[in-house]
Each structure stands twice: as structure tokens, then as C-alpha cells.
Amino acid sequence: MKAVHGLSKRNKSPLRIIAIFLAVIILLLISMFLSISIGSIHISFGTIKQAILNFDGSKEQSIIQTVRLPRLLVTAFVGANLAVAGALMQALTRNPLASPGIFGINAGASAAMVFLTVLVPSVSMIGGVFGAFLGGAFAAVIVYVMSSLIKGGDSDVKLALTGVAIQGMLMSLTQTLLIFNESKTEGVMFWLTGSVIGRDWGHVHVLVPFSIAGLLIAFGLGRASSLLSLGDDVARGLGQRVFAIRAFTAVVVIVLAGVSVAIAGPIGFVGLVVPHMVRYLIGVDYRVVLPMSALLGASLLLLADVLSRFITYPYETPVGAVTALLGTPYFIYLARRKKTERKA
Amino acid sequence: MNKKKIGLLAFITMLAIGMLIGCSSTNKENSADEKNEKTRVVKHELGETKVKENPKRVVVLELGFIDALLDAGIKPVGVADDDKAEQLIDKDVLKEIKGYKSVGTRAQPSLESIKLLKPDLIIADSERHKNVYKELSKIAPTIELKNLNANYDDLLNTELKVGEAVGKKAKVEKVVEEHKQKMKDLKAKAPKNPGNVLVIADANGNINARTSNFFTTGVLEQLGFKNALTDPTKEYSVKMTMEQLVKADPDKLIVMRNEKGHTPLAKQPLWKELKAVKNNQVYEVDVFKWSLRRSVQGANGIADEAEKLLFEGK
């Protein structure tokens, strides 16, 4: 029996869970505020209130409306998507190290994006997003299918091996394109690190519908995920149609992570670390873990984005770099405290 | 077990034989190096090199050197052109140097190809090719000059060095003097308070702004246009957000594009807030002319276009 989450399944009282939800929601609101007010031009709370109540087209309010607000929405949803996708992946593969990246989504989207940049420099934003999404989805499907074609052996290992191989291939392709097209690839380098800079309402209009749909469906998978995380046999025994649910969950992961990477580039660590934090706080019932992951993921990415405006002031750092900077120490801490278990 | 040991021994023996051959050949090569011709010592970024008095066969490993070489009246026999000559080299220049042999990419030029051309002189970029300086020197006298990372002053120095190295110092000095004079004349013609300028590359909505370290901004500064970007940085290009662009609010905005007539930036709502947009002071230019042609001829081209676009007596 696999008990891979490494933490005892404490039964958290409903009161505690509600309290933590409230705390996270407050965190989210604070980070949303910071996200709007902080930047190369600081905007005070008063102005923000004015903008909501009494929009008057001044430059500052314009900035809020056209730059900060869409950026906030993109960041929040991407954070939520990635966190939920990560939680689902970890339940699906029963592996606490899993994240959407294993499927090759990041590598596929990056390859597609660079490919487009080089071959079709005038591609529109929407075109780029769709291309990246297709690339990510395609890669994920290949990884999933190929790892199932290989018979026998530990399925987690197969998935990881296949993922690593496909990622490696895609990254080599991407690097080849970058190296041999020096003059054309200036714009794409920043994207490859994961960044929400310059994301506008156009991006929001693409991101939000997919995100809301994906997230709601994911929340609906809460009970199934809890059972899946206990092991295929248990889940089957409890009447779950395991194969169908696994496939369906994989699709949701691909959609959530795919659209996020397509819009914001590959941002790491959120999908990996947030589910751990959530499980630490409220246990392993995925019916609450998933929504909580969404909230916490959104807050943390927003905070990371705010931080990214400061590190090399006045210039900005890609938010993907900030998540790595913050995520790594926490992850190391996690790795050290967990009781290591061998998979049976 | 024995067979395996034999295999390993054979392998190491082969290795050793290979090395012996290598060492002996290199020695032969060095001893055959007798120069009875006159040579000149040229100082460059990585040291000093003895160059033949009048090199005829020159291989250049960065594109900016082509212009400089032509200014000195010599055509290169080999160019590292990434196999993309049409895209990277100006049409007229390409016609002039037709018949040269490509030696591969600028990043990794083929040493064999260079050797087969039997050059008298190799001109390399001091950033890209510093790791192979030794190997290049074995093929032919090599000088390494700044081009990839060059700012405006570096560009002029490079031009002069090239002239010196091929023995046409006077000719090239004349070209540089003419350029400097041209810049002085243009500056006199320029509007007295032209305000500041920002040069950006618009890559699919991404704003990459050029700093004062970049040679194009250097050219513009010679004409009296200050750079709107004043925050100190060692980079030659920085990523800006729309917000920051609005904050910088340059008087004139130059947008470098790969393809004409396609400015995704213009679709952004904050675009209209820019002073430059309101005053019709946004100019779209070809990225090749304004960013990729790093030579004195390139600078002349930029200056000419700047005159056309920016000198409207405002």
C-alpha cells in the first residue's frame, strides 16, 4: 500500500479547515491589492477605490485598468491552475514529486512557441497561445501514450522515464532553433522563463473561460482523486472506474496546465510545492485540497509577481525565476523532513 | 577477463599512438613557420599578432567586419554567414563580395573550412571566438576585435584596426573621418532641442529597449538625441513593460521591426497615453539596418535614416 504523501493522515476538524480557508482568502485579497498597487508607479488604496467606484480615465486609473488588472487576473488564474493541476498529478501518479512538467507540457509548449517565433514571426498573440497550447497538449499525449505502450514494469517509473526522454528531445529541438536563429529569437527568451509581463485583456479572455471550466471540473473530481491517491486497487474496490477517471483527470491536467503555460510560459514549482503546503495544512481529502490549492496557488503566485517587480528595480524579473528562488528552499525542507518511504 | 584487459589495452594504445602522431605533427608544423616577408605587429583585444604586410586572403568571422574590409578595399575570401547570407548581409554588399566561401555559423565557424582557404589573416570577434583564438592563430595570423558587444566608440576602433591590419590604414582613416564629419554636419542640422529618444525592438508585443551601451543609441547620441532610458545598467538591452514605457515617456519612439506594418504594441490601450504617439513621433524602422549592421557603414545608414525621420524641425 502506498502512503506516499509522507504525512500522517490527521483528521482535521471542519472548524480548522474553515479557519484555514478564511486565512487563505484573506491572503488572496491582500496579494491582489499589492498586485494592483505596486509597480514602477505606486498607486494608493484611495486611487484604487476611486477607480472602482468612479472611473475617470486618468492615467493612473488607466494603468490599473489596462495593465495591472489583467495582469492580476492572469497571474491569479495561472497560479490556481498550476496548483490544482499539480495536486491532481500528485494524486494521479501517487508521487509527491509529480508536477505537470513531467508530462512534457512545459517542454512541448516551449518548443512550439520557439518554432512559431522562428517560422512565423508575425504570428498573432492568439495564434501563439494556441500554438503553445497545442504543443504542450501534444507532448503530454505522446508521453502518456508511449508510456502505456511500454508493457510491464512500474508505471510511475515508465511515465517519468518517458517524460524525461520526450522533454529532453523537445528541449534539444528548442535549443537548436534558438541557436540557429539568433536574430529572430530576442522576444521569446523572456517568455521561456515564465513571465506574466505584458499580459493584457486579450490573454485574459482566453485564459479565464478555460480556467474556470477546468477548475470547476477539477473540484468535482475531488472525491475520485482522494480515492485514486490511495491506490488503484483501493479505488477499484470502492467502485471507481479507475481507467476512465485517470484518463479524464489527465485531460483536465493537460487543459489547466496547458493553457497556463501557453499564456505565461513555463512557471515551475507552483504545481509542485503548493499541494504539499495544502496537504500539510488540511490533510488529504481532495475535496478540500483542490479548492484550497487553487486559492493558495493564486495568492502565492501573485505575491511572487509583486516580488518580481522589486528584485532588479526598476526592471522586472520573470516570475518563473522568483518561484524557483522561493520554491527550492521550501522543497528542500520538505524533502528533509519527510520520512522516506520506499514504494512497495 | 584477459580478453577484456587486452581490449582496454588496445584502446589505450590507440589513444597513445594518436597523441604521439599529434604531438610530432604539431612540432613539424611549427618549425616550418618561417616568415621571410615583412610583418607588422597589430594590437587587438586578445594581445598582439604579427600580420603579413599586405594580406590578400582574409577570412572574417563576424558580419560587421565585411563592411570594414570593403572600406579598406579588400574582399573577404571567407565569411561566417550562418548560411543565411541573404537575410544577414546587405544586398549591395552581398553583390560586391560574391564568390566568397561560407565558413559556417558565426558561433561555431568550421576551422577546417577556414584552413582550406589558406588565409593570410583571420578577423574574429573577441567575444564569440576567444575560446578558439589559439586554434585560429595556428591557421593564420588572427586578430580579435569587438563587434558583437561593441558600442559606438568600439565600432570606430574596430574599423581603424581592420584598416591597420590589412595595411590600408590611411584609406580607412579617411572613411572614419568622413563619417565623423558627416555626424558633425548632421548634428548641426539637427533640431536644437530634439528631446529624448527611445529605441525599442517590438517582438510580438514584447518591448526590448536599447540602453546607452548599444551602438545605435550611441549613433543617435552623436546627433544630439539623448536616450530616454537613464537607469544605469550594464546590459545593452532591457525588457520593459508597457507601464515603464509610459513612465519613461520618450519624445520620439523608434520601433525596430522584422516585418513592416505590424505593431502589436499599438493595440495596447496604454499606447495612446504616450507623448510620442500623441505627437506622431513614432517611427518604424527595419531591424536589420538599425541593429544588425554593426559597422561604420551601418552607422552611416542609421544616421541617414535618422535625418530623414527625426529632423523635421520640431
Next chain:
Amino acid sequence: MSYMQTVNKTKKQPSRFKSVGLFIILSVLIIALSVISLSLGDINIPPLDIITSFIGIGDPDLTSILVEFRLPRILLAILTGVGLAVSGVVVQSIMRNPLASPDTLGLSSGSGLAAVAVTILLPLASPSVLSAAAFAGGSLVFVIVYLLAYKKGVEPIRFALIGVAVSAFCSSGIHLLISKANPNVNAALIWLSGSLWGRTWDQLIGLLPWVVILVPLIWLLAARLDLIHLGDEVARGLGARVELIRLVLLASAVAMTAAVVSVVGTIGFVGLIIPHVAKRLVGPRHKKLIPTAALLGALFVLAADLIGRGIAPPIEIPAGLIIGIIGAPYFLYLLWRESKK
């Protein structure tokens, strides 16, 4: 059951004759590929001319091309393949993890980060500074990972976890540096792809002692490794000083990888894939596994460099990218084919 134990139980020991035959075949292949590699390039040199050149009576230009450029490059490719493959075997055995390779322990990304930092932030530094930084970066990161993973001993799983985290961290750092649209980015990218371009006798001689000394050392400890393979408890029972041997082996593998990477840049996959392929050919006993992996690795890198050079001369595609683009799918194909049995 663990992956390793499964492999142990199902693989029959191949006969001695078969494995000797295999070595001979592989060695012949390497020599053949070397000859082809000597012959192909911007100018094709027929084998006859190769022989006359080596004897000393050939055309001096051709001789010079062979000896100055092609021969050291070929030998370097062989050394690289040997070093990376053998390191891969060691790491996978010690970590008891089929996904482990020096890359996943943070070595490649650590070297990469140091090298990219030097390339982009200190563009005037000499090439030996670059190599030294890469070596130091890789080794340092490995030591950091080891220390972070140490908690009353080192458990392979914790080690792997922390290796992955630190690797990702360094990768982000690399991406960050690369995102700055600095003109030297291209050089950094090429270094990260792993390339044999421009490497000649100096680099070869720099790498040679590492490989020539460490590979036999590792091979000699192979017998001990086989004991460790059965699991800590058993090995302890057999009197082997497990932790020490592990440390020495790991340190050797890391040093060798760091040396290779500091010369040719980060070539991935060799340390990951070759051990698997070798295992399927000769089984998991290290006495045979290590030389097999060495020969396979040499073959692999040699072929990749040949393809990269020969596809469209004078354009060169870095060998590391060829390995990624062709090697990775080939590896999957192998896995799939094997699983059908």
C-alpha cells in the same frame, strides 16, 4: 518490487563467449566510426590518404586537418562518451534509481549555471576560467546536494529529491541569465547544448588523465558495487564498508562528469540512457556492465558528433543536441521493444 530487483531476477547471465564477442564488435564499431569520422567533413579525405598522412608522407594540408582538428576531436568524443556513461552507471547503481544520472544530482545544472554566469556576466574571461568555473560549479552543487541530503546518512530517495530541487533551481538561474537578451546568450546556449567544436589537443590532454585514472578505479571497485547492489543490509553483513565505498564511487563519478562537462559543456542523456542499454545487453553485474557502458557511450557520442558535423557542412550542430533529438526517441524505442519480450 524495485526496478533493480526486477531486472536482477529476470536477466540470465550471458555466457562469457557472448560478452567477449560483444566487446569485440563494439570496439570494431568504434574504430570504424572513427575512421569514417576522420574521413568526412568539409573536405572528404579517402582512407588511403588518411593512412599516408599518418605515416608521414601525405599532403601536408590534409595531414594537418586530420591531426589538428579531426583526430583530437574524435578522441575527445570517445573520452566524453566513456566518462559520462560510466558515471551514469555508478550513479544509477548507488542511487538504486533508474532515473538517476549525474544530471539529476544537480551536476549539469550547477556546471551550467557557473558557465553561463561566466559567459554572460564576465565575457572577457579566458576559456580556462570558463572550464574551471564549470568544474567548480558542478562539484560545488553536488557537495551542497550531498550535505543537504545528509541526515544521519544519505538515503537515495532524499538525495534524488534534493538533487531534483537544486537542479531546477540552477536551471531557473540559467534561464534568468539567458532571458536578458545579452549578445552572448548564443554562446551560453551552445555551451549548454554540449559541443565538440573547436576542441583540440589541449582539451583532450586536459581530460585524458581524469578518464584514464578514474575509469579503471571505478571498474576495480565494481566487484564491491555488485555487493552493494543487493542492498545495504546484505552488504553490511558481508563486511563491506558500504558508506565509504559509495562515497568514493560517487565522488569519482562526479569528478569525472565535472571534468567532461567543463571541457565540452553539458551533454545530457548519455549518463541516463547508456546504462539502461548496456544493462539489457550484458546484465547488471558491473564487471561487464562498466566496460560495455564505456564502449557504448563512446560509440554514441562519436556518432552524434559525426552527424552534427556531417549533416550540412560547414554548419555544425552541437553534438549534445543531436543526442537529445535522436537519442531520446531511440531510447524510448528500445524500452518499448524490450517490453514486448
